[in-house]
Amino acid sequence: MTAWIAEVPTAGTVELQPDPHALDSLGRNHSLETALADLVDNSVDAGAGTVLIRFIRHGARLIGLYVVDDGRGMTPESIDTAMTLGGRRSYNENDLGRFGVGLKAASFSQAASLTVLTRATGHPAVGRRWLHGQEHANFQCDLVAGNFVEAELDRAWPMSTRPSGTVIRWDRVAGFPATDDTHQVTTFLSRAIDHLRGHLGLMFHRLLAAGRIKILVDVEDINEGVGIPTEISPIDPFGYMKPAPGWPRTLTSDVDGRQLQIVCHIWPRKASTEQYRLPGGAENRQGLYFYRRDRLLHAGGWEGIHAPDKKLQLARASIDIDGDVAGLFTMNPEKSRVAAGADFARAVTAARADDGTTISDYLKAAESTWGISTQRATAQRHPVIPPGKGLHPKIVREIVEELPQVNSSPLNLLWARFDNDNFFEIDRDAMTLRLNNRYRAAVLGGRRGGLNDAPLLKSVLFLLIENVFQGVHLGARDKDNIELWQEILTTAARAELAAYTSRA
Ligand SMILES: Nc1ncnc2c1ncn2[C@@H]1O[C@H](COP(=O)(O)OP(=O)(O)O)[C@@H](O)[C@H]1O
Ligand SMILES: [Mg+2]
Structure with missing residues (x-):
């Protein structure tokens, strides 16, 4: 047996440019709505007041998508960092951005062509385009012609991109139906807008409710003009009328001098409101809600503290992972999941409210509220014949x-x-x-x-x-x-x- 050597000896270097196909693996976990949420994050970071998501339709066919904002835009110097994969700027404490990949990963998960057109106050407008796929090897980024940049920025958007703003344009969107069948396309659109309302309404509910951002979705037919926009309204997963008596309670835990706070809510009963039901169904939305800088990252699940249980569906607890406790968690690059390490489970078990309430007291209380509320509902309501064929x-x-x-x-x-x-x-x-x-x-x-x-x-x-x-x-x-x-x-x-x- 040869002796183990601690340092690997090397004999020179060889340059290995990443293959452009490396991009193919980016953003695999994205759906249209999570990808768009990532672009909205960028608009929020840019201080935008309004973000518009616009589907572009030509006759029956969907041909492109825009995300437009009136944020601070990018200067001709900063746009190249922005277009670079992993290009990181200096982030301030409240930024949602982090890895320098969001824009690219989100866009290429959905579209084969990403164009960014932007204008910062006091700087000339500037545009770049990335084509994903065969056409452009070796990370050659296109410079967009100046007059086109101006024209795109000055299209009739519901808000002005002057003095500053950004237009993100996707062409060749893979997820759009490749058909001219009006019925199919209309169905696709109404479902996509529905998913956007659900996902963005939930993920940005705090920012929307605080008026920090307004998100609009509309459809433009390039011959017939723009349809009526849908404004995304906040969907607050804690938006009950009255909580279960005695709740919410805040459980606090000390992890190596860092404070973890879990705000434990119990819905008084099952409700038919959007806030209770949430995309994916209430039963799958029990558990923990992780927020970072008021942006909801992860809506539901117990992270190993407890198994999902129908009887726990009234229990939802929020955790803000800003600052101190950020080290307890890792976030996936799509920002759609937060993974909590073993320290987290320990911290939760140790957490106490002022009156001594523990997490298991909380779960018991949620379960018993569920029991009481279902008994009441079933006892009060007149039974019906089960619904059969013909009903949606x-x-x-x-x-x-x-x-x-x-x-x-x-x-x-x-x-x-x-x-x-x-x-x-x-x-x-x-x-x-x-x-x-x-x-x-x-x-x-x-x-x-x-x-x-x-x-x-x-x-x-x-x-x-x-x-x-x-x-x-x-x-x-x-x-x-x-x-x-x-x-x-x-x-x-x-x-x-x-x-x-x-x-x-
Ligand atoms: N809508 C926008 N307005 C202004 N700047 C933007 C916008 N979108 C992206 N950027 C710039 O592009 C950079 C890269 O974005 P992204 O790839 O999402 O990574 P991250 O947000 O993690 O920095 C951002 O840091 C920001 O400087
Ligand atoms: Mg980003």
Whole structure:
């Protein structure tokens, strides 16, 4: 056996430029919304008041995306550092930026072309473009033509990029549907905007609520102009009306002289608000919420303190990892996860509130609040027939979660051909509420039909009529109700049809 040598001896060097394909692995964990959140971080760091996310559409097809802000912009000197992978500037204490990769990783996770156009007060506007892929090897960054830079910065944005501002432009976005099918593209867009509302609303809720930033999302059709913008509203995961009595409590722990504070909240009961439900569902959002500089990084999960449990879904605790305690955590480059080390679990176990409350007292209290609140809800609400075919799965889930159900086969709501002009028909044997096909186009107002169409109408009908499907036979009161509903709803349906036909 040869002796172990502590220092590896070397005999000269060879230069190995990184292969441009190294970029391919960047930002693999990004989705469109986490990537855009990273660009919003940069706008926040640049002191922007407004950030606009704009999808660009040409006819049916989505062809690009912009993120525009009115922040301090970049000077011709600083833009090259900004475009450099791992190019780090000096960060101040409140900056969200950190690794010098966010912009590039986020952009290349979604698009093959990243263009940055920017203007800082008192400096000429300047632009750079990175093409990702075959065309440009060896990290050659393009200089964007001056008049184009000006023109892009001065497009009709909802805010002015004068005296300073930045336009980030993505072309060849891989995640956009490669189709000219209007229906598919429209569905994609509404889902993407929904995800953005959820993700950005949650992650930036403190900054949004404090008015430190405003985020707009819109769609521009290059022939038809810009649609109405959606403003992202804050979604506060601690936004209950009234907390469970006695909560929240702050647990504090000392880790080598550093203070870790966990603010333990308990929702009083399950709610149907967006703040309670959150993207991904409330059950998956129990646990810890890590904030860094008021930007939420990580929403839910117990980091090994406890296993997820349906009965703990009222428990949400916030931890601010600024300053001192930052060493207890590591953040992934996508800033979408915070990993806590072993010291963290120890610190949490040792944490105490002023009155001695521990984390396990907290979990017990959350569980018992859950028990009491579900008993109450089930006891108070009248049970319904389980919802069946024809209702949108989201509505089915809602009904099943909110209401106790009788033991019966499910109730279907289906369109059918009638030989009269009644609006509906009750078929108790088939457990089906039929709706007259004659009114369908009018109800849909020209939109495409499907098994789960007309969700609003069908939910209202379910709530109104479900009861008459219960019990062995119809009572006199049920019969009278059915007659009454039939008269009113048929009149309404005829009016709907008349309005629809006269429009066409
Ligand atoms: N919207 C923007 N406005 C002004 N400067 C920006 C903007 N986006 C990026 N930058 C500059 O680019 C640099 C690199 O950004 P990024 O790759 O996200 O890394 P980081 O944010 O970690 O520094 C930032 O530090 C900032 O100087
Ligand atoms: Mg950044």
